[in-house]
Amino acid sequence: MFLTPEIITLTVLNFLFVIFATIAFVNALKIVLYYNADATTSYQYALEKKSYLSATIIKFIFYVKIPLFIFFVYTLDSLSNLLPGAMCAAGVVSATSYGTPLLFLKILNLYIFAFWIVLNDEDMKYEGQPYLKKKFLLFCVAYFLLIAEIVLESVMFGAMDINSVVDCCGAIFSTTSQTYLSEILATSPTVLLGLFYGVFLLMIVSYIFKNRYIYSFLNILFVLISLITLIAFFGTYIYEQPTHHCPFCLLQSDYNYIGYFLYIVLFVGTFFGFTLGIIEFDDQELQKRFHISLLYNSLYVAVVSYYPLLYYVKNGVWL
Amino acid sequence: MIEIKNVSKIYDGNIVALQDINLRFKEGELIILKGVSGSGKSTILSLIAGLSKPTLGEITVDKKKISKLPDHFAASYRRDNIGIVFQKYNLIPTLSVTENVLLPLFPLNLPRELMKEKSSNVLQKFSIEHKANVIVKNLSGGEQQRVAIARANINDPKIILADEPTANLDEKLSLEFIEILRELKSKKRTIIIATHDPLFFDLDIVDRTVSIEHGKLL
């Protein structure tokens, strides 16, 4: 394995995460097992104090994970210069069998940690602390996912070989190969776009009726269909090339780094939408979250639709 | 409005600070807790302030059970309902009078105008507005005392707790302090003072004197 400065940085911070997350985990476990709000023993008071420590550590990890994830994506992109055949992060991700699961796991963990923080904030609003044990139980699960992610990341970087050729996104995302991905990509754009805008419209409707369960469910559908249509359809208009389906090249300077913007907006919007369905917020909080979610999701739809429209206006035809 | 029912406080190592205390305080009363150091009177104040929790028993303030509140709720309760005057004032010497007085409200992130309003109100009430921007360590003992009391009153608390407030004061300042107490009492505050200063024992404004020895009421 080669030690580029980026990989060293990721390793140092991952190491920090492991240490602190383990401390938080041990405390969380104790709380799940022994916490008793009615007890007046000094052990109980110590546990109450420890709950603050775990919460602080979890918040720290989450807020550092965000710039670190962006940095991770940037690292993948920069590694594409060293791996023969790779021209963007897609090649690096596919260079090992760990790349894709690692990416999914990282995004999943970001969602879980964000969710934990939301849950924690809600929990602290009520004297009875209704989510106390639940949130620490959740963290116990999240801890193992975090460790899995870090281990996977180290293994992936260790397994990268600068001497073996990798695929570039043209090969991975082509419509002529035999994978599931190519089947999805080959589906008629009318169907995909119909689903995309359809789900979005349904979201607006459920927003108007303030039905949080349906809205939350729609957000899950929305994030999936958005990613699919981004790769299959909208991406090609950003690249102005009908065969360029890569979700990673968007992150490069050639396209003004629009990828970062789109992904962040999409994830924020759907995250807020999704949590609406799981946590019982009070009215004011609920309104706020509905607004934020719809705003970000609409922003995503607007920006992503802009590209094909712009192309049509400029050229008079579709791709 | 303050009810202490069957309260015991036992620290690690089986140190019994309080044993089966039962007390009731009415709104607007001025109560003296009398006893030597280590008798447990500071512990009672601590419990009423929500700074510690009883090992046994229950404390109710204004119909609200405060003994089992989680820390962040206990702190909010304390901030909104309790004003504490310490023996050594416990002001932050390098901050100004205004900053010291507003210190309890810092975490609330209130708008500046509101903060200014609150601080000038309370500084006026205790006659130190003219020193609003002076750094506390440059004040005289009496002035610092008034700042400490002003800080305790910033949120218009219903209950004032004072722990040996006159222990470090000369007679003149002690008497000044008692005058301030008189004023506070006239505003219907419930005032509980833990002290063994004889100046308080035959005071007219004192409604009740409670004696404590070795953690038990006498």
Place this chain on the structure above:
Amino acid sequence: MNKINFYLLEYAYAYIKRNKNKNIFIVTVFTLLVALLSSVFFITTTVEHEMKERISYKPDIVVQAYKAGMQSSVDSALLDKLLEINGISSGHLRVEGTYDFRAKNRLFYLYGVAPFEDQEDPFIEQILQNEALNSSQMLVSDSVKESMHQAYYDKYFNFIKPDGSLQKVFIKKSFPVHKRIELQNLILLDQDTLRKIFGYSENEGSDIALSVANKNELDFITSKIRLMLPNAKVVSKNDLNVMYEKLFDYDSGVFLSLFVIAIFTFFIIIYDKANGLSSEEKREIGILKAIGWRVEDVLHAKFYEAAIISFFSFFTGLLIAFIYVFIFKAPLLGEIFMHNTLLDIHTFNLDFYLELSYTLLIFLLSVPVYIAATLIPSWRVATLDADEVMR
């Protein structure tokens, strides 16, 4: 994320000032660490960037002949063979090399120019457009002219040929190198005259420069040539880029590994310092809690404290590195990182060049590490039992 609480921020700032001595020590150490790390990154990335620019002026592919494992001259017949390869758009035989001017201990770089030949390097192209050369003239850089002048050669210069005889060449004019300081030893002269100086025959040259029509095919064509000429050294622009990138990455990687040790030590120092609280400080926290601050509020204030210190140190460290590298041109450190045998730091401009990604990297290695070191001590402080204050 909630709004910034400016009151807590002010309190944190006042708190820092109250503990001046301890904090000045921390800020100084932290700033120096950031400055060191940033300097190294600034130097390597700027040099790498300049290097890449220089490489862009080179020919797409350079082919050198090797005999008996040593570099030897190239025959023009080889050029004809190479031009037949599909994808090569043009090529020419180059005559170029170094000349050791012993008297002034200087290595001149002699570059032979043929009439009507396109130059890859725009700088050289520009010079030649302004001044034509006949076979007895040469154009030299300003600093070469100065060197020759010091040896009393003003109008002409005598090159010593391999057989010991002299070749007189007249100095037509000198040119400034401006930003291209790697060319400060450049002499341009007629190709055939240079052949005489180097002792090459009419069909010989030092290497062959080739141009490739489709840049995407560069690697492919390079490997084709390698297969065709197993004894030659074939180097493409891409090869040079990757080689230098790996070199600089390796450099920074080695440095960074050592630096990580420093960070780790720093972490321990901060943890230790933050943990040792005087009774004064403990008392103050007790007071805050007694007047109604929650544990979260104290933690919040402590976080602001850590943020102020780390952000201040971070920006100051960056500024110091900036001044050190770009204004003072990195004395000492620059030489260490430039592998004096390979590259001479003084041949680089070190113009301002900042990559955001490196700034983020330096940030990630400093600020979160510092804040992490203060997490547990801050928590300990925030959860102190306040009822001792009542006594």
